[in-house]
Amino acid sequence: MKFINKFILLFSFDHDEKVEVETKTVQLFSNVLNFFLFVIVFIEGIISLLEENLFFAGPLLFFSILFAFNYLYTGRRSNSTYYKEILFSFIIITFSFFVIFGGPTNINIIWLGIFPFVAINLFGRHQGAMYSLYMFLFVIIDFVLLSKIVPQATQYTLNMEILFSIYFIFSFIIAYTLKFIFAEVMLTKERAMINSQNSKNSKEEQISDLSRQIRTPLSNITGILDILGKTNLTDDQRDYINTIHASANNLVNVVTNMVSSSKSGLTPATEEEISFNLYSTLNNTIRLFSENNTKQKFSLSFSADIPSTMLGNAIKTKQIFLNILNSIAKYNVAEQKLINIEVSRINNMPGIIELNFKIISIGNIPFPKEYKSEDSLYSDDILRLNTSKHIQYLDLGLTQKLIEQDGHILHIQPNIEETTFEFGITFKENTQSISLQKLNDKITNSESFYKPSVDIKNANILLVEDNFSNQQIIILYIKNEVNKIEVAYNGKEALDKFGKAKYDLILMDVQMPIMDGFKATQKIREIEKSTNTHTPIIAVTANAFPEDKERCMASGMDDYISKPFQPEDLIGKIKHHLS
Known part of the structure; x- marks a missing residue:
């Protein structure tokens, strides 16, 4: 053998x-x-x-x-x-x-x-x-x-014709049966793998949320202690503050160790890029739901400018579609389900294939009354809030996290007759030519945007933070160094302010309502392309996973600092990017 x-x-x-x-x-x-x-x-x-x-x-x-x-x-x-x-x-x-x-x-x-x-x-x-x-x-x-x-x-002879016909039919039955058994075994293994992956991602998400919830108040505590330590204190008062500060730092270390050890025990979806056929991947995923369910029909359409093969994470792509189709199968109560999948390309940048996926589920998904929008003319901000409710109801939180890993957003638009799921995924061209990153590096090296240095005292800084207490702490950190600080409560408000005033630097929180820091940064960078300018953006966040910094940098931010931090560290980063 x-x-x-x-x-x-x-x-x-x-x-x-x-x-x-x-x-x-x-x-x-x-x-x-x-x-x-x-x-x-x-x-x-x-x-x-x-x-x-x-x-x-x-x-x-x-x-x-x-x-x-x-x-x-x-x-x-x-x-x-x-x-x-x-x-x-x-x-x-x-x-x-x-x-x-x-x-x-x-x-x-x-x-x-x-x-x-x-x-x-x-x-x-x-x-x-x-x-x-x-x-x-x-x-x-x-x-x-x-x-x-x-x-x-x-x-x-007639006997031979009958014998050959029976022989062919039995060969077909055996071949079809063996393939069916193999497909069922692979389907069971694949579902087990996806469920295991979802379970691990869920643990990672819980730990990440817990870490963020602990780090934010810890950052405020250590910040106030630093400020108090610079005031006139008695020896006893200074000793008490040092004791509290030491205890807070120990708690920070505990949280950091908890995140590190938990992270090492989790295995997120591999980011290894392989060459794969997207149409075949999606078609095989659809077959898992259609072959044994005559009441569920699918149609899959690709725009003509999508290449047959591309580089990307085929496992993560399949996981996203499996989760969404599972959710549709679970919550769509229509007797006959028709699901249309449309894939189109949304840019023509060299080396990059950015695709938009639209999954239209024909049939009623009975969202509870509190998840429905009575007014179809709601603003984009309100629709985004409603989408968060829909994602929560359909158990697509992990799917949303997978989509957001490369800067995209999951949109859900329900109505009486159909529900539309729309999101983007970025792949790379399957070519050995020079990569877009190398091209961008050349452009960056040749263009310094001719940005003059700015003294921190004269700088106009925009602080984007939704939590009032966090705003006050950061302002206390830098108010002695910076004369002009403006505040925005979310990414949407930051974009509005950015369009009306000139800022020398932006301090950007990551998780905010209406529009998060990643999307706001991407929008700002899109605006700057037409003006050939560049405003430094520093992420100020309680997200402390190693990949959080990578995600901030990938979205277009220039630097990253995680809570809790020393005021001197933040001021040092601000001075560095202003100069």
């Missing part, structure tokens, strides 16, 4: 880029099948040639050349889109020849028994079953008509 395993693995060619597991499996099966068919047909051709039977020798040797070329040229290319389709067309031609003429041994029609296995394993149960049906109809036509009118066609 080990020898057979090693022999089969010889057909799994190594490529420069990583490909999806499912694609590798189909490619390996195609390579093995292609090789063995070449060997069999070539031997048949040689036997016919030795017997001087040129009628069979010529076609069979020609077919073997087709299989050899397909195996040696197309099969070794990881980006060959139509490899299995080309292989399958050669198989149909070869098997049709055997059906009509029988081959040099007159028993080649027996090879028809492997046709259902080939079709179903290459194209899946439904498409493979359709191709098998077409082949079966061709066999019947040959028995009834072609064998009577085509010269040199093999003549089959």
Whole structure:
């Protein structure tokens, strides 16, 4: 058995880029099948040639050349889109020849028994079953008509025709059953993996929320203690404050260790980028819900400018769709469910593929009254608040977190007849050309925006923070260094102020109502593109996971400081970016 395993693995060619597991499996099966068919047909051709039977020798040797070329040229290319389709067309031609003429041994029609296995394993149960049906109809036509009118066609007796028909039907049933069992096993394993991932992400989310809730008041406490420590105090008072400060710092260390240890125990969805076919990934995800549910129908449409393969996280993409489709299946009470999935490209930036996904669930999802909007003319801010309620009701909090990891937002728009889920995901082009990041680095190095240094005393700073106590603490930190500080209570208000005044620096909270700090930063950077300006933005947040800083920087922020922090650290960062 080990020898057979090693022999089969010889057909799994190594490529420069990583490909999806499912694609590798189909490619390996195609390579093995292609090789063995070449060997069999070539031997048949040689036997016919030795017997001087040129009628069979010529076609069979020609077919073997087709299989050899397909195996040696197309099969070794990881980006060959139509490899299995080309292989399958050669198989149909070869098997049709055997059906009509029988081959040099007159028993080649027996090879028809492997046709259902080939079709179903290459194209899946439904498409493979359709191709098998077409082949079966061709066999019947040959028995009834072609064998009577085509010269040199093999003549089959009635008993042989019945036997071959039963043989083909049983082969199809066995192939379909085995594929069904395999699909059910894989579906069970995949659902278990997704549930396990959701459970781990839920624990991570709880720990992150707890850490943030503890760090924010701790930051206020340590900040007030720092300010008190600079006032005139008696020795006893200073000793008391130092004791409180030490205890607060110990609590900060406890929270930090808790986050670190919990983080090491969790395994978030891998961010490894692989080359994969998005249409195949989504189509396979849809099949998990449609194959055993006749009351749930799907339609999937792609815009023409989306490439067939791209680089990205296929597991996370599938997890997002599984969670949303699971939620629709759970909460959509319509007897007949129709789900339309539309995928479009929303930018043409080199190296980046930013896609917009719209999932439209036809049928009523009965949201509770408190989750419904009576006024369809609500502002975007109110609709965003309502979306948060819808996400909570549909148990899509983890899905929202996955979508937000690269700066996108999940929108849910329900009405009486349908509910629309809309979100974006960013991928990379599957190319070896220069990356967008390198291009941006060159632009950044060549353009310094000609921004002059600003003295901190004369700087105009915008503080974006929704919590009043936190506002006061930060103002107390920097008021002796900065003369002009303006406050915005959320990202939307910050955008309004940014459009009306010039700021030298922005201190940006991350989690805020109406519009969070990530989205506000992205909007600001979009505005600055047209003016060729750049305003430093420092994230001031209680989010302390290592990836929180990466997410802040990815959204366009220039720096990051987590609570609790020393006032001198914040002032130092402000001076650095102003200079």
